[in-house]
Amino acid sequence: MSASSPAAPASPVRALLARINLQQYVVYVGFLAIFLFFAVVLRDSGFLTQRNLVNIVLQTAPATIMAIGLVFVLSAGDIDLSFGSTVAVSALCAAMAMAAMPAAAFPVGILAGLGAGLLVGAINGVLIAWLRLPSFLVTLATMGLVAGIGRSLTQLRSIPVTDPLFTGIFGSGSLFGVPSLVIWTVVAVAIGHVIYRQTRFGAHVLATGDNARAAQVTGIKVSRIRLWVFMISGGLAGLAGLLYAGRLQAAKYTLGETDLMTVIAAVIVGGTLLNGGKGSVIGALVGSLLMGMLNNGLILMGLSVSDQMIVRGLIILVAVAVSLREKTR
Amino acid sequence: MKTTTMLAALLASTLIASPAWAQTIGPNGETATPSSEVVLTDADIAALQGKGYKAALLWHTSSDFINAVAAGANDEFARAGVDVVVTTDAGFDAAKQRSDIETALAASPNVILSLPLDPVTSAEAFRGAIDAGAELVFLSNLPAGYVHGTDYAAIVTDDLFQMGKQAADVLAASIGGEGTVGWIFHDADYYVTNQRDNAFKATIEADYPGIEIVAEQGISDPARAEELANAMLLQNPDLDGIYVTWAEPADGVLAALRSAGNTTTKIVTLDLSEPVALDMVKGGNVVGLVADEAYELGRAMAAAGLKGLLGEEVPAFVVAPALTVTADNVAEGWQQSLHRDAPASVLSAK
Numbered sequence: 197m198s199a200s201s202p203a204a205p206a207s208p209v210r211a212l213l214a215r216i217n218l219q220q221y222v223v224y225v226g227f228l229a230i231f232l233f234f235a236v237v238l239r240d241s242g243f244l245t246q247r248n249l250v251n252i253v254l255q256t257a258p259a260t261i262m263a264i265g266l267v268f269v270l271s272a273g274d275i276d277l278s279f280g281s282t283v284a285v286s287a288l289c290a291a292m293a294m295a296a297m298p299a300a301a302f303p304v305g306i307l308a309g310l311g312a313g314l315l316v317g318a319i320n321g322v323l324i325a326w327l328r329l330p331s332f333l334v335t336l337a338t339m340g341l342v343a344g345i346g347r348s349l350t351q352l353r354s355i356p357v358t359d360p361l362f363t364g365i366f367g368s369g370s371l372f373g374v375p376s377l378v379i380w381t382v383v384a385v386a387i388g389h390v391i392y393r394q395t396r397f398g399a400h401v402l403a404t405g406d407n408a409r410a411a412q413v414t415g416i417k418v419s420r421i422r423l424w425v426f427m428i429s430g431g432l433a434g435l436a437g438l439l440y441a442g443r444l445q446a447a448k449y450t451l452g453e454t455d456l457m458t459v460i461a462a463v464i465v466g467g468t469l470l471n472g473g474k475g476s477v478i479g480a481l482v483g484s485l486l487m488g489m490l491n492n493g494l495i496l497m498g499l500s501v502s503d504q505m506i507v508r509g510l511i512i513l514v515a516v517a518v519s520l521r522e523k524t525r
Numbered sequence: 526m527k528t529t530t531m532l533a534a535l536l537a538s539t540l541i542a543s544p545a546w547a548q549t550i551g552p553n554g555e556t557a558t559p560s561s562e563v564v565l566t567d568a569d570i571a572a573l574q575g576k577g578y579k580a581a582l583l584w585h586t587s588s589d590f591i592n593a594v595a596a597g598a599n600d601e602f603a604r605a606g607v608d609v610v611v612t613t614d615a616g617f618d619a620a621k622q623r624s625d626i627e628t629a630l631a632a633s634p635n636v637i638l639s640l641p642l643d644p645v646t647s648a649e650a651f652r653g654a655i656d657a658g659a660e661l662v663f664l665s666n667l668p669a670g671y672v673h674g675t676d677y678a679a680i681v682t683d684d685l686f687q688m689g690k691q692a693a694d695v696l697a698a699s700i701g702g703e704g705t706v707g708w709i710f711h712d713a714d715y716y717v718t719n720q721r722d723n724a725f726k727a728t729i730e731a732d733y734p735g736i737e738i739v740a741e742q743g744i745s746d747p748a749r750a751e752e753l754a755n756a757m758l759l760q761n762p763d764l765d766g767i768y769v770t771w772a773e774p775a776d777g778v779l780a781a782l783r784s785a786g787n788t789t790t791k792i793v794t795l796d797l798s799e800p801v802a803l804d805m806v807k808g809g810n811v812v813g814l815v816a817d818e819a820y821e822l823g824r825a826m827a828a829a830g831l832k833g834l835l836g837e838e839v840p841a842f843v844v845a846p847a848l849t850v851t852a853d854n855v856a857e858g859w860q861q862s863l864h865r866d867a868p869a870s871v872l873s874a875k
Contacts, residue, residue, distance in 0.1 A: 241610070242631035251631070255624040354619070354645035356669075440620055445649040454618045492628045501587050501614040 223466050223479050226515050227486045234493035241496045248492065250375065254443070256488035257377040258283065258436035258452070262459045263466070263480040264388040265429035270463060271392070272425045273405035273472030274324060274331035278316060279433040279459070281342035283452025286312045286437030288346055291355035291447035294362065301359035309441070310434040316342055317430020321423035331426075339456075346449040354448040357441050366442025377439060381481070384432070389477040401425060405472025462487050465515045486515070549686045549720070551842030552667050558840035560681065560818075560825035563832065565605060572835055574606035580830070581611040581634035581659075583625050585642050590819050593863040594664065597823025598638055605831055610634060619646035626650055630657050636830035638823075640664040651676075660833040662826045665717075673841040678833030680842050681826045683817040685717060687847035688795055689724025693732070695813035695849050696766045696793040703735035704765030707757050709750070709778065711770040712743025718770055721795055725768050736765075744770065750777025758785060766791040772798035772814070782810050797850065797859060799868045806852045806874045814850045820864035821845045 234243050242248055262279050269276045290309030294301040316338060323334045357363060369376040392398040403411040404421045412418045433452070441447045464470060465486060466479030490511060494504040549557050565573075580602050584591050595612070602609050611629040615622035619642045629637065630653060637659045641647030648668040654661060661677040671677050696706065708726055711718035729736050740761045742753050750769070754777060758764065767790060769775040775794035779801065782790055791812045794801060798814075805811040822845045832839045850858030855875065859867035866872070 242633060245631055248628070248631035251624075251627045255627065258620070354643050356645050356648075444619055444623055444646050446619070446646040448619050448643070448646050450618055451620055454616055454621060491624070492631075495611055495613055495625065495628045496632055498610050498612070498632075500612055501584075504614075 222515070222518050223482045223486065226465070226518070227482050227489070230486065230489060230493070230511070234489065234496075238493060238496050241498075243493060243496050248496075250378070252485065252488045252492050253381060254375055254377045255492070256484045257381045258439045258443075259455050259459050259462065259487065260381050260481055260484040261384050261432050261436045261439065262429075262452075262455060263463050263484045264384055264477055265432035266459055266463045267388070267392065267466075267468050267475045267477050267480045268401055268425040269331075269429045270468050270470060271405045271472055271475040272401045272422055273408060274422060274425065275335065275470075276320065276331065276426060276429045277335040277456060278320060278339040278342055279429055279436075280452040280454075280456040281339050281346060282313050282316045282430055282433035283437040283440060283455065284346040284447075284449050285316070285342050285349070286310070286434040287441040287447035287451050288349050288355060288437075288449065290362075290438055290441050291357050292349065294357060294359050295355060298359070302361045302365075305357075305359065305362050305441075306438065309438045310431060313430045313432070313434020313437065314427055315430070316433070317427040318423070320430065321426035324426065325419040325422035343449075343453075350449070352449055354446050356446050358445070362438075363442045363445050366438045367445065368443070377443065380435075380439060384435070385477055385481045392475070392477050397421075397424070402473055402475075405469075405474075407473075458487050459484070461512050461516065465512070487512075549682070549684050549844055551680065553673075553841075555673075555840075555842035557684070557842055557844035560821055560843050560845040563679075563825045563828045563840065563843050565601070565828050565831060569832065569835060569837075570605050573831055576606075578605075578607045578635045578831075578834065579610045579632060580607050580636040580638065580827070581613075581629040581632065582609060583611070583613050583615070583622065583629055583637060583639040585615050585622065585640045586617055587614045589863070593819035593865075594823035594826070596864055597820035597825075598827040599823075601824045601827035601831075602636075605827075607636070607827075607831065615642060617642065619643065619650070622647065623650040626654055630654060630659075633657070634659055635834055636660045636662070636827070638662050638664070638826045638830060641666045641668050644669040660830045662830040662833070664822065664826060678839045679826075679829035681822055681829060682842075682844055683717070683822070684844045684847045685720035686724045688815045688817065689721040689726075690728045691847050691849045692721070692768060692793045692795060692813070692815045693725045693728035695815070695851065696768060696791060697729070697733045697736055699791045699793075699812040700736070700765040702733055705737050705739040705761065705763065706766040706768065707740040707742065707761060707764050708738050709742050709744055709753065709757070709767060709769045709774065712745045722768075722770050740764065744774055747771075747774040747777065750774035751781045752777075754778040754781035755785075758782070758787065758790075764790050766793065766812075768792075769794040772796045772801050775801050775811070779804055779810060797862055799871060802850075802855060802867065802871045803874055806855055806871055808852070812851065814858075816848045816850055816858065816862040818845045818848055818862050820862065 286309040289312040290305040293308035294305040297304045320335055320338055323329050324331045365376055400416045400421050404418050408418050440451045462483035463480045466483030468475030490508050582595055599609055610632045613625035615625055622642050637654055651668050655676050663680045665682040667680055710722035740757045742757050769778050772794050792810045793813045795815050797816045801811050825843050829839050848862055856867050
């Protein structure tokens, strides 16, 4: 038999590569590559210090929490543009509630913050799932609406958060030496991952995003699933707001404003499809850490602000291009 | 809007001017020290060089103004052999500013120059920098509860009162100290613009009895300046002069005057901007621009931080002078304020 038999594998390496689903690993490979790059280039600039690495996790904690919510929304075939503004309103509601009732600051702060987030999520969900309005337009509208409410709540003023229990649990505290923001990140990612991968609800979310009509036919209550994913996104935006308020010991209408694009990029780079049916909570975590690490490393490289933006944009472009190309094959 | 005016939203509770509008004073009533008195001596430079000191510039945003401030700071640090290892832009985001501070601390800067985004959110954010032993110099704004000497080296800011006063002086001179003027002020709770606008008005009322402010018009959206100016001119067609709160709305006022064929009403405004400067050098309606010395602000910030690093006494509240720019000194004025050449269009039209 000739050596040109079509059945013969081209090479063992290619065969191995063919077996591995590369798309799942793009974000991890990218993360590792960029980490190694900074570790070498910035070895004398403090990048590898434990404090700096912990800082990256702390700084990305709110974005990671938001990203988990977005994974659910995108996986269900929808999009949420309003979570950034929801963060600010949640933080402000929590801060105002705590200022109004200092005796019960901790519980009322949590209730007000999460309640505000869940309310925005519920409004989005009802409009999208039951009134069948497109999620892009609904959340574009609520993004502006909620941002406006955030601005008017306190006439643009910042509200201090002084309750030590609140700032400890949501900000600067730690348990057995582990900072609370790290704990929040780990817990939220773990719960999000389990719900996404191991529960019927998670499967239904993916089925809805893959093909809503088919999902409906198989008995999945698509409208309810869509309502829930927006509630999850809103609730997690509320939690992110609490984390910001705890970390800054203050709430301001600008919180979360700049997170929208970072979080969307983190989630997409992390392997979640924009048009639904596929995603990864762990990938979103790594994507979020990747974004935080990029910010951190580029700053420590001493680049000018304009150069930081250009390099960050190019790297995200490459990462998204690679991950999306892999997925569409 | 230029950054200096944008900053205003952030400043409201930190700096106050005396009721008599006599001068710019500090957040806790400190008297202002001119920035020209905060200078590194040769001995200071010698003591700083070769020590491997590092600096970080943690700005709140990016802009022409901040570029000029940073240029002043960078040059002064370079003179002292201090490396600027980190430059950041928080994009007006308090959370980003906190992250920027933490990130910068990994590079162990000895001096940090920054504009705290607002007193409340920045109070906790800068604590880490104080704990790390960095000398902090703030531009215009002070985190709540911070104490001079222990928490920060100095605040450096514009002489806002002088900016408004000098605008009044240049307009008054152009109309011979007599006549009627319109006052277009920034209708918002913005510290910087409020201070400058009120200083103009107070100076006209106190120093120029022959001049009467006959029309007052607040403006919040610079894009509406032309229509507001049209309305003002309709009711007061014989205005001798108009004060406009900053250069961007002055473009609109200028457009209104041009479309009315009005070549006699004089305009004075604040901050350097190419369109209004071009009108000024061509002998149009604009008679003067009053600017801050952004480059000098940066230089003084760096010098204050380095003096603090050397353990020297640093004044708590440092003020950089205001600068009146007219057609006669436009080239020098641009250099003095922003430390770069005036736009070619302005220079060639002279």
